[in-house]
């Protein structure tokens with residue numbers, strides 16, 4: 001995505017970039033302040049650093065950030081529902097180093113949002129995470145444009161994997177065949193049980209409640225049920241009788257806080273959510289100014305998530 005939009009970034013936003021570090025579990029920590037070959041990074045084959053600064057074998061994020069002379073960190077490790085790690089540590093280290101931190105990983109929002117937000121503010125850096133919910137559709141940025149509005153609640157379809165599985169089961173595939181289809185699209189979580197058992201949807205719900213309603217909520221406080229117990233026959237029968245199943249996220253502000261649920265619900269065909277199929281997503285916000293504000297994201301590809309991170313990059317470096 002960076003390569004694809006390099007010209008516009010430079011000409012329209014005055015941003016030029018150099019990829020100076022890459023790290024994954026298997027590749028280890030690779031840095032070169034003179035720049036790594038972006039195409040080699042895409043092919044997961046960046047050569048180890050040649051410059052003296054990073055000749056030493058790097059073993060941790062702190063040394064790696066220094067060796068790469070990092071201005072912006074893109075954090076996209078796999079979701080860890082229990083602790084948000086190692087992403088929380090990566091983001092904290094980047095902010096402490098003096099870099100902006102951009103993530104597609106929902107774990108840090110649920111487990112460390114306020115601490116990371118406050119650290120970013122203290123360091124005069126940005127902590128941005130637009131790709132965590134609806135693949136980069138401007139949800140968090142939208143609310144930046146709606147100052148002092150009161151969000152009372154929301155509902156929506158936020159997990160693409162289960163939506164693909166339910167849509168495919170309706171057309172006659174088994175649960176396992178439908179899951180394979182979702183995995184082949186590259187949208188399933190690294191551990192697909194996170195999708196099937198509603199964890200991913202619950203983490204997104206928690207992220208929205210925490211950030212947009214300003215109520216930190218624990219995952220245990222979300223009444224969560226996934227789609228594991230729905231048989232293909234039940235899903236097909238529900239569609240045939242005009243009340244299809246969807247995995248629905250809901251949150252509602254109450255006097256004493258918030259109630260939130262993630263569970264399969266049968267919806268009438270008149271409900272816009274009944275029409276959301278495949279990788280599409282939907283969210284409906286209830287605010288004091290706009291009683292109903294809905295966004296539909298139709299059939300995004302993987303580029304949508306990358307775009308969200310790219311848009312955060314532009315926001316972090318220019319706004």
Ligand SMILES: NC(=O)c1ccc[n+]([C@@H]2O[C@H](COP(=O)([O-])OP(=O)(O)OC[C@H]3O[C@@H](n4cnc5c(N)ncnc54)[C@H](OP(=O)(O)O)[C@@H]3O)[C@@H](O)[C@H]2O)c1
Nearest residue numbers: 024025026027076077078079086104105131186187190305
């Ligand atoms: N794919 C989507 O549609 C989508 C949409 C929105 C948000 N997200 C979020 O984006 C993140 C990445 O998703 P993905 O689909 O790209 O996942 P993925 O294909 O499984 O890639 C995860 C990457 O994280 C690395 N990694 C995992 N644990 C690590 C650790 N402890 N230390 C260093 N690197 C580690 C892996 O390295 P190795 O390969 O070397 O193991 C791999 O490069 C997730 O948090 C996901 O929730 C994804």
